Amino acid sequence: VSKPSCVLAFDLGASSGxxxxxxxxxxxxxxxxxEIHRFSNDxxxxxxxxxxxxxxxxxxxxxxxxxxxxxxxxxxxSLAIDSWAVDFGLLAANGxxxxxPYHYRDHQTDHxxxxxxxxxxxxKLYAKTGLQFLQFNSIFQLYALxxxxxxxxxxxxxxxxxxxxxxxxxxxxxxSEYTNSTTTxxxxxxxxTWDTELIDQLGLPGELLLKPVSSGTRVGALTKEICDDLDVxxxxxxxxxxxxxxxxxxxxxxxxxxxxxLSCGTWSLLGTETLAPVLSEQALVWNFTNEGGVYGTxxxxxxxxxxxxxxxxxxxxxxxxxxISFAELVKLAEQVKPFQCFIDPDDDMFLNPEHMxxxxxxxxxxxxxxxxQTEGEIVRCMLESLALKYRFILERTEQLxxxxxxxxxxxxxxxxxxxxxxxxxxxxxxxxxxxxxxxxALGNLVVQWISLxxxxxLREARKLIRNSFPVKTYLPQDGAGWQAAYAAFCQVASRSxxx
Ligand code: LFR
Numbered sequence: 001v002s003k004p005s006c007v008l009a010f011d012l013g014a015s016s017g018x019x020x021x022x023x024x025x026x027x028x029x030x031x032x033x034x035e036i037h038r039f040s041n042d043x044x045x046x047x048x049x050x051x052x053x054x055x056x057x058x059x060x061x062x063x064x065x066x067x068x069x070x071x072x073x074x075x076x077x078s079l080a081i082d083s084w085a086v087d088f089g090l091l092a093a094n095g096x097x098x099x100x101p102y103h104y105r106d107h108q109t110d111h112x113x114x115x116x117x118x119x120x121x122x123x124k125l126y127a128k129t130g131l132q133f134l135q136f137n138s139i140f141q142l143y144a145l146x147x148x149x150x151x152x153x154x155x156x157x158x159x160x161x162x163x164x165x166x167x168x169x170x171x172x173x174x175x176s177e178y179t180n181s182t183t184t185x186x187x188x189x190x191x192x193t194w195d196t197e198l199i200d201q202l203g204l205p206g207e208l209l210l211k212p213v214s215s216g217t218r219v220g221a222l223t224k225e226i227c228d229d230l231d232v233x234x235x236x237x238x239x240x241x242x243x244x245x246x247x248x249x250x251x252x253x254x255x256x257x258x259x260x261x262l263s264c265g266t267w268s269l270l271g272t273e274t275l276a277p278v279l280s281e282q283a284l285v286w287n288f289t290n291e292g293g294v295y296g297t298x299x300x301x302x303x304x305x306x307x308x309x310x311x312x313x314x315x316x317x318x319x320x321x322x323x324i325s326f327a328e329l330v331k332l333a334e335q336v337k338p339f340q341c342f343i344d345p346d347d348d349m350f351l352n353p354e355h356m357x358x359x360x361x362x363x364x365x366x367x368x369x370x371x372x373q374t375e376g377e378i379v380r381c382m383l384e385s386l387a388l389k390y391r392f393i394l395e396r397t398e399q400l401x402x403x404x405x406x407x408x409x410x411x412x413x414x415x416x417x418x419x420x421x422x423x424x425x426x427x428x429x430x431x432x433x434x435x436x437x438x439x440x441a442l443g444n445l446v447v448q449w450i451s452l453x454x455x456x457x458l459r460e461a462r463k464l465i466r467n468s469f470p471v472k473t474y475l476p477q478d479g480a481g482w483q484a485a486y487a488a489f490c491q492v493a494s495r496s497x498x499x
Contacts, residue, residue, distance in 0.1 A: 002026055005454050008068060008076050008235070009444035010061055011244060012083035012162070013413070014266040015311055016040050017057065019064030020438060021073055022445035024454055024464075031445070031468040033438060036071055037064040043103045050107075050352075051100040052162070054089060058169050062230060065222075069232050077452055078218075080240040081163040082247045082444045084266075085183035085291075086138050089165040090156035090208070091174070098156055101165070104136035105352040108144045116143050120201060123284065128198055130189035130277040130290035131182075134303060135351070138184035142204050159208040163242035170237060171220030176210040177239040179246035182292035187212075189277040189290055215241045215294040216451045240447040241294040245269050247443030249299055250458065251436060252409045253466035260394055260405040262424070263439060264414025266308050268386065270393045271301025272401050286396050294447055295458050300400060302393045305345035307414055309382045312356035317375065324375060330419050332376030333383055339485045340377065341369040343385045344493035367492050387423035388482075388489040394428055407431035411439030415472075425474040426482045435471040442469075 004025045011018055019037040024030075039060040044053050061081070068076060089101045102108060113135045117125065122133070131137065138161075145153055160168055161180045168174050181187050181194075186209070188195040199206040213219060221234045241247045248263040263269040277290035278300050291299045310329065317324060324332070341364045343350070353359040357378050364371045364381070372378045390408070398404055407430045415421055415434040425432040436442055446461040455461050 005449065005452065006073055006076050007445055007448040007452070008064070008073075008079040009441045009448070010064060010079065010081045010166075011247070011438070011441040011444060012041060012057060012081065013244065013440075014041060014084050014308075017060060018438075018441065019061070019067065020441040020445070021068065021076070022442070022449075024449055026454055029464060029467055031442070031464055033442070033445070035438075036067045039063070043105075048107070050103040050105055052087065052103055054097070054101050054162075054165065058166055061166060061170065062226070065226075065230050065232060069230065076235055078236045078238050078448050080238045080242075080444050080448050081166050082240060082242050082244045082440050083162045083166075085161070085180055085243045085245070086136055086141070088138060088141075088159055088161045090152065091158040091160060091168075092155055093157040097165070098152060101162065102141060104141070107352070108148060109135050109140045112140045112144045112147075116140060116202065120198065125185070125198070126284045127279060128188050128190075128195050129185045130279050131185040132287045132289035132302065135348075139186050139202070139204075143202060146202075146204065153205050156205065156208055158210065161242070163239075167219065167237060167239065170222055170226060172223045173220035174210060175217075175219045175239060176212045177242040178212040178214050179241045179243040179292050179294065181212040183243055187292075189279065192292075213239055215239060215246070216447050218451065238448050238451050240444045243291065244440040245291065245299065245301075246293050247441075247447070248411050248439035249273060250294055250443030250447060250461065251439045251465055252411055253433075253435065253462055253469070253471055254409055255463065255466060258401075258403045258405070260397060260408050262390060262408055262410045264306065264410050264412040264420075266306055266311060268304035268306035268390070268414070269301050270304055270390055271299055271397050272403065272405070274298045274300050274401060278400055280400065283400055286400070288396070288400060297458070300397065302396075303346075304386065304389050304393060305350050306386070307417070309345060309350060309356065309360075309386070310379060312353075313360075313375075313378060313382070316356055322375070326417070329375060329379045330383075330417060332374070333379040334419060336374065336376040336380050338380070339384065339481070339488065341372055341381050342388065342485075342489040342492045343381060345382070345385055345389050367495050369492065383417075383420050383423055384427075384485065385489065386420065387427035388486055389493075390424050391427045391486060392490070392493075405430070407433055410434045411436060413437060421472070421474050422477070425476045426478055427486065429476045429479055429482070431476070432474040433471050434474065436465060436469040
């Protein structure tokens with residue numbers, strides 16, 4: 001009888017992180033997971049800039065490793081990290097970190113995208129990179145730094161994205177992982193390498209970029225300092241699909257070839273997996289993205305503002321001393337009248353406003369709608385609008401891919417919001433299959449097992465996940481009501497230029 005294999009995943013989201021031990025019983029074909037450490041991820045505003053607290057995050061990784069030891073996991077075969085994309089740290093030649101990485105919502109990139117587009121041309125930039133235009137892509141962050149803080153770039157020797165950087169702290173080795181590299185908008189979707197022509201044209205320091213390693217590569221082991229410090233044996237470290245969305249899509253428990261997914265967390269990422277990037281004119285006009293996936297897959301998807309809207313409202317209300325839990329907010333939303341007003345969740349005004357609830361009210365006022373007043377009304381407006389936006393993007397995904405999807409797989413923490421899952425089924429008038437909740441962490445774990453030789457391939461990994469975790473089905477309700485709401489939503493959103 002073969003022994004189960006245990007590996008450790010660190011999954012860092014924009015609002016929280018966790019360390020999860022996965023246990024694979026190959027004979028039974030079952031994976032089980034145990035969350036051994038969870039922590040909040042609190043960006044810090046200093047002066048006018050918003051940063052990630054990268055050393056705190058590294059500290060939490062070490063706490064996770066300690067916790068692994070304390071719980072008696074002595075046989076962890078490997079570990080890996082995944083996190084949000086686009087952000088990076090810069091190392092000096094001596095290997096020390098230069099400054100705190102900026103948060104992608106920092107306002108340093110406001111208006112930078114248009115400048116870069118003017119220089120390169122929208123069509124050309126898209127033809128090269130296949131990436132959706134989001135003002136915070138690494139390309140715009142680097143360009144902003146070049147203009148605002150050229151000394152920093154001059155002193156820098158190496159560019160490492162967040163998981164690359166944390167992995168470097170753990171192993172002492174510098175590698176750039178493939179899936180995350182593709183989110184920079186400096187990576188050529190066709191040649192599958194850094195686009196040096198683009199980098200040179202913008203005068204960006206291409207020499208800082210490392211040649212990407214493919215997802216699933218073993219890239220070192222815990223350093224002697226860390227092993228001594230934590231009193232643990234050295235554990236091999238694997239670069240999995242380190243972009244959390246790449247890992248989340250690995251964990252979609254789809255048995256069919258063609259499927260649509262929604263990775264639901266701070267962001268909602270909705271789309272499908274394709275064999276090659278879709279660089280059509282329509283994809284450019286609709287601003288869809290093509291991100292590199294593991295094992296040669298491509299993700300055709302669109303970023304939707306997601307639960308950020310609610311997280312920010314809650315943060316604002318907390319500051320005002322209201323302290324209403326997410327569960328209570330959803331309950332309040334359930335009790336108010338449906339379909340009173342809609343927003344386009346992806347309007348730029350929601351990217352990082354001072355006061356999210358007021359921003360939502362302002363949107364409704366500017367679009368001549370009922371202005372939501374109570375917490376319940378505001379949350380209902382957001383949840384309905386998100387669900388309607390999912391329909392909008394799902395239909396465009398179908399048009400771009402030329403495929404039809406019977407239902408929508410949802411993975412990630414957002415599935416705990418059952419009202420949103422039901423609304424999504426209602427808005428799309430399709431079945432919604434919700435689960436697993438730990439999408440990114442599971443994708444991270446199974447890619448480690450593929451690398452270690454326990455799982456044959458992606459398809460087998462998805463079957464294994466399907467067999468190991470519950471999936472909850474939602475059936476569509478109230479077709480007529482939601483159809484009318486969709487028409488109203490599209491009208492409102494077109495006034496604010498639906499993106
Ligand atoms: C989701 C995600 C998205 C990316 C955004 C910013 O967590 O990784 O895929 O567009 O965060 O990095």
